[in-house]
Amino acid sequence: MTAPRRALVIIDVQQEYFTGRLPIQFPPREHSLARILEAADAAEAAGIPIVVVQHDSGQGAPVFAPGTPGYELHPALATRVGADWKRVVKHHASVLAGTGLEEWLRQEGIDTLTLVGYMTNNCVLGTSVDGATRGLGIEVLSDATGAIDLFNAASNADSRTVHTTLMALLHSNWAAVADVVTWVNATQEAASLPKSNLIASAQGI
Secondary structure, three states, X not given: OOOOOEEEEEEOOEHXXXXXXXXXXXXOXXXXXXXXXXXXXXXXXXXXXXXXXXXXXXXXXXXXXXXXXXXXXXXXXXOOOOOOOEEEEEOOOOOOOOOOHHHHHHHHOOOEEEEEEEOHHHHHHHHHHHHHHOOOEEEEEEEEEEEOOEEOOOOEEOHHHHHHHHHHHHHHHHOEEEOHHHHHHHHHOOOXXXXXXXXXXXXXX
8 A cells, every 4th residue: 555645734723712712622721732743743844844834814804814813823833833834814614715725735746634622613624525526635633623613503412522513523434534643654654544434434344
């Protein structure tokens, strides 16, 4: 089996998710942030390209408006961004939608995206589905992502339920889901992460 050619994609580790209107609830945001930084350290050690993404909702938007505190990267990540990291600004849930990132990935020979960051229930989900339909391999690191509580007219779900359910959903079809330690071991061995499928997931295999 050909070794995956990975890029670590750090999605929207912005202050809006820490001190703003969309605080990450599960896993605890300080815990997932620490795992994100561990993944970045491991990627650099393995020579894996790193992409850091910021969401831009436009001037005057209630969240992620450029020039506001919530738009800024969390300081722990901002101080770690390397000169050779790819910077991307997005306007949609998927990091691939209208950003030119897919073209860069193809030029660099990258065929697998390892996703960390926020939110599980929006941009991680959106990028996973979009990336898979574009023929990219998708990996999601479960302890380096996070979700919020959801309450709306359709129903409600606490953040733990949202996150764990979406990890099971993604692993059943769209992505290989693992924790950071497992992923680091895979990068050191130049190995792919195991992935389930709908039939195996339906039968609990």
